[in-house]
Amino acid sequence: MIRIEHVRKVYGRGEGTVVALDDVNLEVPQGQIFGVLGQSGAGKSTLIRCVNLLERPTSGTITVGGQEVTALSGRSLRQARQRIGMIFQQFNLLTSRTVAENVAFPLEIMGESKTKRRARVRELLSLVGLEEKADVYPAQLSGGQKQRVGIARALANSPDILLSDEATSALDPQTTRAILDLLRDLNQRMGLTILLITHEMSVVKQICHQAAILEGGRIVEQGRVSTLAAQPDSRLARSLFPRPENYVARPGSTVVTITFAGGNASEPVFSTMARRFELDVNILSGNIEAIGDERIGQLQAEFAGEQVPDALAYLRNLGLHVEVHA
Structure with missing residues (x-):
């Protein structure tokens, strides 16, 4: 579903040059949950933002669903992005809008009718267990409820892929488990491909089928989580x-x-x-x-x-x- 080939991302010039990603190669199979594990500054956020071209790689190619998104721009890129949902660490909800209005926002941008928007919002809020919160504002929600709204909004356009940018790192352990259970359920029920980045091993071992470890902008290890965990000399096993x-x-x-x-x-x-x-x-x-x-x-x-x-x-x-x- 996602193929990242020889991706390099450089910020700045001359002595101020920072190499955030260095020859990254990664394949995310369709319908799997793939985790990218690394410490702060490893390049995780840059990598996931390159997938939907919120950051454009300096070199290399990224292919999503058979389409090379790094070759797109303008309208064709906007259309490609509709297949990719994204959830964020800090939720990024619009504080002046209700829960229902936040979820409906991507549908408004697409020009969907009010009737279709209302039906889709009801469906999504039911999916994430927030049917009774449709008319409240983000300030009235807990952190876990805010992230559920973020997930519902990310699914509004019925994407094939969901990107998760440290989506549970601001949550307490119990809420984190609930959100991860929700993501696993969405993966199983909808066949949704999920690429998530995290610095928490507990996230990877709970829901990821495959994982890669990113250090200093480079992939140093990748494979099935169970396989890596069973290899005593792997980085993942030594962390566990x-x-x-x-x-x-x-x-x-x-x-x-x-x-x-x-x-x-x-x-x-x-x-x-x-x-x-x-x-x-x-x-x-x-x-x-x-x-x-x-x-x-x-x-x-x-x-x-x-x-x-x-x-x-x-x-x-x-x-x-x-x-x-x-």
């Missing part, structure tokens, strides 16, 4: 599963990192192994995370005993990833 630092193994023992995925994450593998191979096991750290509908865990432990090599082979035969530390 912090390891103990500067641990010195006892003489005669072996320190290992074991990654569990799927059903193995819920099985008593360690206790079975310790009894079978007569090992002393010292757990150093561990955690299990829910990644979408899959459970993935990582455990660091110290093994001691004569049958450690056999125990490691046993774990590998179960399909677990076993990393032995020197």
